[in-house]
Amino acid sequence: MTIDQILDRIYLLPETSKAKLIGCITEVRHPKGHILLKAEKTESNLYFIKKGIARACAYRPENEITFWFGKEGDAVLSMKSYVENQKGYEDIELLEDCELYELNIKRLQQLFEEDLPIANWGRKFAEKELIKTEERLISRQFKTATERYTELLQENPDLIQRVQLGHIASYLGITQVSLSRIRAEIK
Numbered sequence: 104m105t106i107d108q109i110l111d112r113i114y115l116l117p118e119t120s121k122a123k124l125i126g127c128i129t130e131v132r133h134p135k136g137h138i139l140l141k142a143e144k145t146e147s148n149l150y151f152i153k154k155g156i157a158r159a160c161a162y163r164p165e166n167e168i169t170f171w172f173g174k175e176g177d178a179v180l181s182m183k184s185y186v187e188n189q190k191g192y193e194d195i196e197l198l199e200d201c202e203l204y205e206l207n208i209k210r211l212q213q214l215f216e217e218d219l220p221i222a223n224w225g226r227k228f229a230e231k232e233l234i235k236t237e238e239r240l241i242s243r244q245f246k247t248a249t250e251r252y253t254e255l256l257q258e259n260p261d262l263i264q265r266v267q268l269g270h271i272a273s274y275l276g277i278t279q280v281s282l283s284r285i286r287a288e289i290k
Contacts, residue, residue: 104153106125127207135198135200138196146181148207149206150207153175158172167273170274172259179230218221250280255275
């Protein structure tokens with residue numbers, strides 16, 4: 104996915120503002136297994152996925168919990184670092200070799216001060232990320248595991264092919280055994 108397509112999905116910018124923003128973005132590549140963002144660290148960059156897939160996870164003494172998957176076009180960031188310049192609570196692990204667009208958060212905040220359309224873009228960006236988080240929370244609280252799996256299949260069918268079933272089970276809040284049972288019932 105191109106950076107133009109990603110930026111436009113968030114909010115349409117005038118060409119001069121978009122050029123300023125794109126001028127601050129660099130392309131980077133990282134291998135599968137790379138930890139892009141680390142828990143307990145204030146992150147200085149945010150990313151957009153050009154190609155590849157990532158997951159956000161948190162570790163507890165007895166297990167790890169996957170609570171987000173990102174793929175082409177999605178933003179990768181620690182909201183705590185982005186909004187409050189504080190340490191995040193999640194690790195972001197790349198599940199495939201990834202091509203990413205990297206943007207320094209401080210530079211982006213400078214652009215917010217200098218360019219009103221970019222500031223509006225940033226507001227829309229934060230609003231869209233908040234809605235995605237809210238939808239995940241509501242799904243987790245009010246839907247059964249089978250409903251959550253069915254929703255995942257409908258909205259992101261390629262995840263099943265690209266992500267280990269253990270990560271998907273963790274994301275759904277169930278064991279791999281329960282996931283296998285649900286998958287057998289659906290077939």
